[in-house]
Each structure stands twice: as structure tokens, then as C-alpha cells.
Amino acid sequence: MSVSNPTLITFVIYIAAMVLIGFMAYRSTNNLSDYILGGRSLGSVVTALSAGASDMSGWLLMGLPGAIYMSGLSESWIAIGLIVGAYLNWLFVAGRLRVQTEHNGDALTLPDYFSSRFEDKSGLLRIISAVVILVFFTIYCASGIVAGARLFESTFGMSYETALWAGAAATIAYTFVGGFLAVSWTDTVQATLMIFALLLTPIIVLLATGGIDTTFLAIEAQDPSNFDMLKNTTFIGVISLMGWGLGYFGQPHILARFMAADSVKSIANARRISMTWMILCLGGTVAVGFFGIAYFSANPALALPVSENHERVFIELAKILFNPWVAGVLLSAILAAVMSTLSCQLLVCSSALTEDFYKTFLRKSASQVELVWVGRAMVLLVALIAIALAANPQNRVLGLVSYAWAGFGAAFGPVVLISVIWKNMTRNGALAGILVGATTVIVWKHFELLGLYEIIPGFIFASLAIYIVSKMGAPTSGMLSRFAAAEKDFRLNQ
Template identity: 80%
Template sequence: MSFSNPTLITFVIYIAAMVLIGFLAYRSTENLSDYILGGRSLGSFVTALSAGASDMSGWLLMGLPGALFVSGLSESWIATGLIIGAWLNWYFVAGRLRVHTEHNGNALTLPDYFSHRFEDNSRVLRVLSGLVILVFFTIYCASGVVAGARLFESTFGMSYETALWAGAAATIAYTFVGGFLAVSWTDTVQASLMIFALILTPIAVMLATGGIDPTLAAIEMKNSEAFNLFKGTSAIGIASLMAWGLGYFGQPHILARFMAVDSVKSIPNARRIGMIWMIACLVGAMAVGFFGIAYFAAHPEQAQPVIQNPERVFIELAKILFNPWVAGVLLSAILAAVMSTLSCQLLVCSSALTEDFYKPFFRPNASEKELVWVGRAMVFAVAVIAILLATNPNNRVLGLVSYAWAGFGAAFGPLVLFSVLWKGMTRNGALAGMLVGAVTVIVWKQFGWLGLYEIIPGFILSSIAIVVFSLIGPKPTKRMVVRFERADREHAAS
């Protein structure tokens, strides 16, 4: 690995810029609210791109192109489900959650919101939701570390063990220092880099294979089934891929962006920006993998790394087709995707440990400065655990992400939806829904019944549990109903 390597220089400049943004955000971080939610000051543009970048992890540039490269368009069902789910989340949850969190104790985290929304004086709801976040997000963080390590390993020839730490170090640095503002500002830069890479790369691949018609003809010749949307699928398989969209309602790192927006009036514009960005990125990522079939069919001598690991298709195409300086910028997009999601996950875990465990149970009178520094310490602690979990180089990004995504989607998705849409929901309903959703995902994952993605039974059973236990138990208090109606009116008037 030479320090005159253009790709390495590009990476170093990029990482230095992200860390600099972290230090700039440090100057605007005065209390725990600033560190966790940026003082609820995000505009629509930053909210949209930050939500998108925190959502689309290394999976966008590695897992998805790899799936299209191997199986063709039949893997596009997942993108369709994600687009539908993301739009529904923006439309039904974003504005309502922004208002409801403010009316319920100005909550900074989801466990804090649940605790105030359902007047849970026992703190059981806060503790259990905090534990769900820590368990599933630590797995999710590990997937980000794996993606970053694979990038450094394949780009610079590092050992996997060295690449683990190199890939995570910069993310830990700016998240540790700058908190939510650093994460959101860097997300905006990273989202811009990602869309640039995912528009430019498929165009370059297509040109390298002779244009759109020769490219499609080459794909047809290599694998005629690649165009078949239903190849190797079943009703259950398609439903499982589409069901990824259900996960959006329960992802704490995405919901945190909704909570941090400066005003509910900013949500419609943020929704438009966010959805345009998301659709462009998903189409670009699929095109990279799909057009890659044609390129490597024409250049089999260059195909060995992709045959060994299809998730490297974007990395290899960028290195082959572009000048090393441009390739460095494009490969930085993978680092951007990894860093943007990993930083959000680290911050949410830190927030849960600080706001939902440390402050209420150990130091209720802790100063704001102390809480910020505890939050920073928790960022580092969770990162180390995630790195240790990622030490197995045979991990697959998509497999790890799918488990964590389902866990949050089933445990928190129905809970968040019902909490902002139904004033009759109670604490018992919330507890039952969260536990049933989480346990269903864990059990279903182990047994793999019907080949059905575990988020579907988890989401359905969680929703049923919320309704049943809310109806058969104690009714919501008058204060809960009044707060709900006041928040609902504010949202309707926006």
C-alpha cells in the first residue's frame, strides 16, 4: 500500500473532511439535546439527505448490486418494497412523530417518547425498548463495520483485521466529537457523494459495453433469465422482499431525523427531496449490478474477484473503468454509505445508554456536560463491541442487515405507527406489541418457517398484540388522550 496511491489520497482527504465537520459541530454542541438531536434544528434538505444516507448503508453499494449481478431483476422487488415503505413512513409517521415527541416530555429518544406517551412510571417500557435498540443495533453496527472492512481490504490490500479498525476509526472520531449535528452534516455530504457515484458508474459501465442495446443484448446472451422478474421466486419470496418496506416504521436512526427537523412544516419538502434521492440511488445501484453482468461476460479475465464475492461488483467496476483519482472518489461513496449509517447507529445506541439508562437510573441530577461526555464514551464502547462482532470475515452484509432491520421493524414499527395514529393505545398494548414483535423475529429467524422473511409475522403479530392488550386492559388516562389530541390538532393544522 503506497501513500502515493491516488485512491488512498482521496480516501484520506475525504475522511479528514468528515472529521473536520465533526469538530465544527462540536462548537455547536452545548447540551444533551444538541448531542442527541441537534437541538431540533434540521432544515428540510439536511433532514431528507440525512435520513436517506443513514438508511442506505454499505448494502446499497455492495449488497444490492451484488444481488442483481447474481440473480438479475428478480432481486428488484426489494427496492420496490423499500420505496413504498419509505414514502409511507414519510407520509404517515414523520410529521406526527415530530409533534408527538415534543408534546410528550420533549422526548429525545424513542424509549423516552414511549415512556412519556404511555405514562409508564414503572420504566419497564423504557428499559425494554432501550434493550431492543442495543441488541439489534449492535448487530446492525457490525454489518457496517464489515462493509467498511471489506472496502479497505479490497482497495488497499490490508488484512481483514487491520481493515476493521481502519474502516471504523474515522466514523467513531466524528460521531464521538460532534454528535448529531456532525452525523447529519456529514450525512448530507455523503448522500451527495452516493448519488453522484450511483449515477456515473452505471453510465460508464454501459458505455464500456457499447451502449444500452449492446449491453442488454450481452446480458440476454449471458443469462436470459436475468430479465425475468419472477425468476426463482415464489409468492412468499416476493412478499418477503417487498416486506423490507415494513421495516421503515421502526428504524430508530431514521425516526431520529424526523424528531430533529426544525418544524413539521418542513416535512413535505423533505419528503419530496428524500424520495427523489432514494429512487435515483436504488435505480443506480441496481443498474451497476445488472450492467455488470454484461461487462464481466465480455471481460472474464477480470471477473474472478466478483465471482468470489459478488458484493464487490461496484468496487471492481470503479477500479477498472475510471482514472485512479476518479475511482477514489467513487469508492469513497461506499465509505460514505458505511460511515453515514454506522455513525447514526452508534449515536442512537449512545443515546439509549445515556438518556434511557444512565440518566434515569444512575445519575438523575447529572449535568448536561457530564451527560454529553457519557454519550461520547458510549459511542466508543458500542463501536468496540461492533468491531469484535465483525471479526468473522465470512460475514455477509445483507444477512446481518436483514436480521436487524426485521427486529426493529417488528418490535418498533407497529408501536410507532399506533402511537401516533390511535389515541386508544395503552402502555400494556405497547409492551405486548414490542415483546411479541421482537420475540417473533428471533424465533422465526431460527426456524425459518415457510421461507418467509421474519418481519412479516413479527409485524402482524405485534399489531394484533397492541390492539388486543390495549382493548382488554386499563384504558388510556385522560391526560394521555388530551396530549394525543393536542398533538394531532397541531399536525393537522401544519
């Protein structure tokens, strides 16, 4: 690995820029609200792009293009499900959650919001939801570190152990120093880099394969069923892939972006920007994998790395078709996707430990400076645990991502969605929803019932549990008055 390697130089410049942004954000971080939610100061562009970048991990540039390359358009159902789910989340949850968290104790985290919204004096709701966040997100963080390590390992020929630390170090640095503002500002840069890579690459692949008509003929010649959206799928299979969209309602790192918006008025514009970004990125991802079929069928001598690991299709096309300096920028987009998601997950875990355990149960009188530094220490702690989990490349952590997405989607999704649209939801209903949702996912996954993705029964059963248990009691007058005030605020300002 030469120091003059253009890809390496590009990576180093990119990482240095991200850390510099972290130090810039450090100057604007004065209290725990700044560190966890950026002082609720995000404008519509940063809200939109940071929500998108925190959502799309290395899966966007490695996993999905690889699946399309192997199986054709039948793998694109998951992209359709994600687009529908993200849009509904922006439409029904984003603005309402922004005002509800402000009216309920100016809540900084989801457990904090649940505790205030349902007047949970016992602390049980806060503890259970914080534990769910820590368990699933530590696994999530580990999967991000593995993805970053794989990128460094394959691009620079590093050992897995060295790549593990190289991939994680920069993300930990800017998250530790700058907190939420650093994560949101870097997410905006990373989202821009990702969309640039995913719009440019398929266009260049098309030109290299002779244009649309020639490309489609080559794909059809390789296997006509590549165009079949229902190839090797069943009704349950399609529903399972579409079901990924349900997960959006319960992802703490995405919901935090809604909570951090500067006002409800920013949400509508942010929704339009975010959905445009998402549709273009997912379209580009599908195109990279699909057009890659034509390119490598026409150039079989170059296809060996992709044959060995189909998730390398974007990496190989970037290295083959572009100048090394441009390729370095495009490959940095994969690093951007990994870093943007990992940084958000580290911060959410830090927030849960600092706000929902340390401040609530250990040091209620802690100063803002103390809480910010505890938050930074928690980023390091979670990162080190995640690195330890990721240390064995055979630990199949990446396979747990869909499990964690389902866990959050079923445990928190119905609680968040119903809490912002139904005034009569109660504390016991929220508890029942979290417990039933999480338990259903675990049981369904274990027994692999009907071949259906576990988020779907988990979401349905949790929603029923919330409604039935809430009907057995009644919300307090304080809960009703805060809900009404927040809803009025939302209607006036949307």
C-alpha cells in the same frame, strides 16, 4: 500500497473532511438535546439526505449490485419494497412523530417517547425498548465495521485486523466529537457522494458496452431470464422481499431524523427530496449490477475478481473504467455508505445508554455538560464492543443484518405507527406490541416457517396484540389531551 496511490489519497482527504465537520459540529453542541437530536434544528434538505444516508449502508453499493449481477432483475423486488415502505413512513409517521415527541416531554429517544406517551411510571417500557435497541444495534454496528474492514482490505491490501481499525476510527472520531449534528451534516455530504457515484457509473458502463441496445442484447445472450422479474421466485419469496419495507416504521436511527426536524413544515419538502434521492440511488444500484453482466461477459479476462465475489461488481467497474482519481471518489461512496449508517447506529446506542439508563436511573440531577460527555463515552464503549464482535471475519455478523432489521421493524414498527395515529392505544398495548413483535421474529427465524421473512408475521401479530390489549384498558385523560394537542399541531402546520 504506495502513499502516492490516488485512491488512498482520495480516501484520506474524504475522511479528514468528515472529521473536520465533526469538529465544526462540536462548537454547536452545548447540551444533551444538541448531542442526541441536534437541538431539533435540521432543515428539510439535511433531514431528507441524512435519513436516506443513515438508511442505506454498504449494502447499497455492494450487496444489491452483486445480487442483480448474479441473478438479474428478480432481485430488485427488495428495492421496490423499500421504496414503498420508506414513502409510507414519511407520509404517516414523520410529521406526527415530530410533534408527538415534542408534546410528550420533549422526548429525545424512542424509549423516552414511549415512556412519556403512555405515562409509564414503572420504567418497564423504557428499559425493554432500550435493551432491544442496544442488543440489535450493537450487532448492526459490528456488521458495519466488518463492511468497512472488507472495503479497506480489498482496496489497499491491508490485513483484516488493520482494516478493521482503519475503517472504524474516522466514524468513531466524528461521532464522538460532534454528536448528532456531525452525523447529520456528514450524512448530507455522504448522500451527495453516493448519488453521484450511482448515477455516473451506470452511464459510463453503458458507453463502454456500446449503448442501451447492445447492452441489453449482451445481457439477453448471457441468460434471457436475467430480464424475468419472477425468475427462481415464488409468491412467498416476492412477499418476503417486499416485506423489507415494513422495517422502516421501527428503525430508531431513521426515526431520529424525523424527531430532529426543525418543524413539521419541513417534513413534506424533506419527503420529496428523500424519495427522489432514494429512487435514483436504488435505480442506479440495479443498473450497475445489471449492466455489469454485459460488461464482464464482453471482457471475461477482467471478470475474475467479480466471479470470486459478485459483491465487488461496483468496485471493479469503478477501478477499470475511471481515472484513478475519479475511481477514488467513487470508491469513497462505499465508505460513505458504511460510515453514514454506522455513525447513526453508534449515536442511537449512546442515546439509549445516556438518556434512558444513566440520566433516568443513575444521575437524574446530572448537568448537561456531564450528560454530553457520558454520551461521548458511550459512543466509545459501544464501538469497542462492536469492534470486538467484528474481530473474527468468520463470525457471520453480516448475516444478522436482516435479522436485526426484522427485529426493529416488528418490535417497534407497529408501536410507533399506531401510537401516532390511534389515540386509544395504552401502555400495556405498547408493551404487548414490543414483546410479541420481538418474540415472533425470534421464533419464526428459528423454525424458518413457510420460508416467509420473519418481519411480516412479527408486524402482523404485534399490531393485533397492540389493538387487543389496548381494548382491554383505556388511556388516561392526560394521554388523550396530549395526543389531541399534538394532532392539532400536526394538522395546522403540515
